[in-house]
Amino acid sequence: MEKVTPFLMFQDGKAEKAMNYYTSLIEDSQITNIAKYGANEPGDEGTIKQATFTLKGQEFMCIDSNIKHQFTFTPSFSIFVTCNTEEELDNLYQKLSEGGQALMPLGDYGFSKKFGWLNDQFGVSWQLNLPK
Template identity: 70%
Template sequence: MKSAKPFLMFQGGVAEEAMNFYTSLIDDAEITSIVRYGANEGGDEGKVMQATFSIKGQEFMCIDSNIKHEFDFTPSFSIFITCDTEEETDHLYEKLLEGGHPLMPIDNYGFSKKFGWVNDRYGISWQINLP
């Protein structure tokens, strides 16, 4: 086996917007490649055919689906972020919450100093933790 990485299939042509949002929020995050649909290539021209981005060394793949599916993201898969400071925890949680919705409001649940779980505006689930 050569590699294994999370794969995010976005609907509605928002993959690049989501990658830009995530990499703007987190230090040591970057878009590493984007291949776009060209004319007559089976997807909306200019949208993401395949892309990769990384967060803290973890590489993700994503696409803009050219097919409308009856399913989307689920909180059963989430990105777990361990923060260094309370300020970082609060900032990241609040930014990811904009346009999204809380699954567990940020609080001390006993297993960490501060923890929050949110679905962001793109449907991706994030667990934000301050141990």
């Protein structure tokens, strides 16, 4: 086995927008490779055939599905972020929750100083934690 990489499938051509958004929010993050559909290929021209990006060193892959599925992301799989400061956590929670949905509002749930869980505007689930 070579490696294991989280894989995100976006619909409606949102993969590139999501990658740009995520890498702008989290320091030491970047888009590392993008392959787009061209003319006369099975996906919509200009959408993501396959891409990779990193968030704080963790590699992710993503695509824009050229097939409309009846499912999307689920909170049972989430991106867990350990923050260094309360300000960092509050800022990230506020930005990621814009256009999304709070699953657990920021608070003290007993297992950390502060914690929040949300689905972002793309439907991807995030858990943001400030350890004790």
